[in-house]
Amino acid sequence: MSNPLFARKSVEMLLDEAKDDNRLRRVLGPVQLTALGIGAIIGAGIFVATGAAAHNIAGPSLMLSYVVAGITCIFAALCYAEFAAMVPVAGSAYTYAYATLGELFAWIIGWDLILEYGVSSAAVATGWSAYFQSAIGKLGIHIPQLLAESPWKYDPATGLFASTGAVMNLPALVIVAIITAILVKGIQESATFNGVMVAIKVAAVLFVIGVGAFFINTTNWHPFAPFGWTGISFFGHHVAGMTDGGGQPIGMLAGAAIIFFAYIGFDSVSTHAEEARNPQRDVPIGIMVSLLVCTVLYIAVVAVLTGMVKFDQLDIHAPVSTAFQQKGLGWAEGLIATAGVAGITSVLLVMMLSGPRVFLAMARDGLLPKATFGDVHPKFRTPWKSTILVGCFVGLLAGFLPIDALLHLANIGTLLAFVIVCMAVLVMRKKHPETHRPFRCPWVPFVPVMGVLTCLMLMFSLPVANWWRLIAWLALGMVIYFAYGRRHSVLAKMRAQKP
Numbered sequence: 001m002s003n004p005l006f007a008r009k010s011v012e013m014l015l016d017e018a019k020d021d022n023r024l025r026r027v028l029g030p031v032q033l034t035a036l037g038i039g040a041i042i043g044a045g046i047f048v049a050t051g052a053a054a055h056n057i058a059g060p061s062l063m064l065s066y067v068v069a070g071i072t073c074i075f076a077a078l079c080y081a082e083f084a085a086m087v088p089v090a091g092s093a094y095t096y097a098y099a100t101l102g103e104l105f106a107w108i109i110g111w112d113l114i115l116e117y118g119v120s121s122a123a124v125a126t127g128w129s130a131y132f133q134s135a136i137g138k139l140g141i142h143i144p145q146l147l148a149e150s151p152w153k154y155d156p157a158t159g160l161f162a163s164t165g166a167v168m169n170l171p172a173l174v175i176v177a178i179i180t181a182i183l184v185k186g187i188q189e190s191a192t193f194n195g196v197m198v199a200i201k202v203a204a205v206l207f208v209i210g211v212g213a214f215f216i217n218t219t220n221w222h223p224f225a226p227f228g229w230t231g232i233s234f235f236g237h238h239v240a241g242m243t244d245g246g247g248q249p250i251g252m253l254a255g256a257a258i259i260f261f262a263y264i265g266f267d268s269v270s271t272h273a274e275e276a277r278n279p280q281r282d283v284p285i286g287i288m289v290s291l292l293v294c295t296v297l298y299i300a301v302v303a304v305l306t307g308m309v310k311f312d313q314l315d316i317h318a319p320v321s322t323a324f325q326q327k328g329l330g331w332a333e334g335l336i337a338t339a340g341v342a343g344i345t346s347v348l349l350v351m352m353l354s355g356p357r358v359f360l361a362m363a364r365d366g367l368l369p370k371a372t373f374g375d376v377h378p379k380f381r382t383p384w385k386s387t388i389l390v391g392c393f394v395g396l397l398a399g400f401l402p403i404d405a406l407l408h409l410a411n412i413g414t415l416l417a418f419v420i421v422c423m424a425v426l427v428m429r430k431k432h433p434e435t436h437r438p439f440r441c442p443w444v445p446f447v448p449v450m451g452v453l454t455c456l457m458l459m460f461s462l463p464v465a466n467w468w469r470l471i472a473w474l475a476l477g478m479v480i481y482f483a484y485g486r487r488h489s490v491l492a493k494m495r496a497q498k499p
Helices: 010-017 030-041 048-085 094-098 105-138 170-185 187-215 252-263 266-275 279-308 317-325 330-364 385-399 403-431 446-460 466-486 490-497
Strands: 152-155 161-163 231-232 236-238
Touching: 010 094, 010 105, 030 048, 030 236, 030 252, 030 279, 030 330, 048 252, 048 266, 048 279, 048 446, 094 105, 094 252, 094 330, 094 403, 105 170, 105 252, 105 330, 105 385, 105 403, 105 466, 170 330, 170 385, 187 279, 187 317, 187 330, 187 403, 231 317, 231 446, 236 279, 252 317, 252 446, 266 330, 279 317, 330 385, 330 446, 403 446, 403 466, 466 490
Parallel strands: none
Antiparallel strands: 152 161, 231 236
């Protein structure tokens, strides 16, 4: 008998498990799925992170950094789209790994996705709090310092924490509680709320691009790549290009590694395949359209910002509003602040929407307690218990940990998920070429191989501390798997019952 750790589930079995009372409600069309993707991708990063990355890392060549990062995401997105159409059930990369690489790899990627969605949600909630406090501060409203931030601040250089004197980040806790309540109520309500938030922030982004374009001075784009075209490191060791004072690589490719994480979220569309009305068609559309739209908007915003203001004069904290102020358009600051709050709210909603669906898939397989993580509400048709648990987990992290520490935990997990999905496409094409694929990833093996290579390049460009955090998280996951999941695995029990 083959090793049960690498036992795979058939596509037919995966589809059967999502029937009857266990199935989520199919209410999402291509527009709503695309809006969920855009909602997850575009947040405060487009208003904040672009300024810091252009100022410190890439200059105007950050436009090409977004192209490189976008192409990397497209490789992974095409692989996600093939699986989402072929296996339209909850679970995203976890489910795809179970069908191709086996149970152990499925557990690893599922546990990794929990890290990605849970910790990313906490980081986003913390960012929402800062942006919200900034917005209401312009109205003369201020939250007491004891309740305005995490009790700790994090120093990335030393990896140590220091006290801030605060008790908790109350706004972050409040927004997490509100989003959790919306998510428990139902996917239709969640998608409608997200659609409103997305409409607000996309309108603001288009405003920034449309108005700012009239104030572009092309001389500000010279030199186009002031820090060079590369900036590559390998597991903490500098390989090519320039470095900053701390030894970290800078340049166009270094910019791609940093701002890649502005794209976190497009893969969350695939976690909602079970709630799509026509998943074979609509999920690939949602993934690809949201990714392409966001890439174009990112590049356009960077072009406008670096054209309005010389890259080394950009404000790294509020580059858009500051650039407009310098051009006598300070009245736009309120609009930009409103869009920032709306943008981060929709990111938080989609991130917290995705995690419970991964838990649901893992619970269906017996790897987690089904009574808790696999319980679908009889009326709302949502995984309500796991949604509440995720909300509590995210709230604790957001209320008591600083955003820098959270981001370090979240970054590398996304790239690992992309690598495994790209590998899974290659395995599935080799072992099961006969399986029906409503959407086929083009140019196989070129696309998945390039997806693996480009994601690994960006992974190795991250600080070594990210790898140690990932290893520690995965080690904890392995303890849980061998202590509970392996003994309760539905697939293992089925195999044991066969003569």
